[in-house]
Amino acid sequence: xxxxxxxxxxxxxxxxxxxxxxxxxxxxxxxxxxxxxxxxxxxxxxxxxxxxxxxxxxxxxxxxxxxxxxxxxxxxxxxxxxxxxxxxxxxxxxxxxxxxxxxxxxxxxxxxxxxxxxxxxx
Numbered sequence: 449x450x451x452x453x454x455x456x457x458x459x460x461x462x463x464x465x466x467x468x469x470x471x472x473x474x475x476x477x478x479x480x481x482x483x484x485x486x487x488x489x490x491x492x493x494x495x496x497x498x499x500x501x502x503x504x505x506x507x508x509x510x511x512x513x514x515x516x517x518x519x520x521x522x523x524x525x526x527x528x529x530x531x532x533x534x535x536x537x538x539x540x541x542x543x544x545x546x547x548x549x550x551x552x553x554x555x556x557x558x559x560x561x562x563x564x565x566x567x568x569x570x
Contacts, residue, residue, distance in 0.1 A: 471507035
């Protein structure tokens with residue numbers, strides 16, 4: 449597994465933000481079509497509205513090829529694997545709309561354990 453530094457993650461953030469934005473847009477389209485399909489089925493039982501999740505999966509795969517994990521498509525939550533000086537793995541954490549990667553958390557703590565990089569892992 450690739451280990452990212454903060455500088456490396458921030459250097460790729462423009463690309464990551466673009467891929468995440470595509471995934472978020474595809475997710476919204478997928479949800480909208482799924483809701484429409486459900487409404488049509490309730491109305492007349494003929495609710496065939498295509499909704500193809502492959503475009504969403506393509507975005508996830510594009511990030512995964514670089515070792516980046518898209519955790520929450522709706523919020524645009526992304527984790528970059530990183531290593532602390534102790535050798536322990538942790539996640540650099542970024543949300544769509546943030547200007548830079550400025551948060552991290554231990555794998556077992558998840559998003560709720562987000563800690564500012566001003567208090568780095570050891």
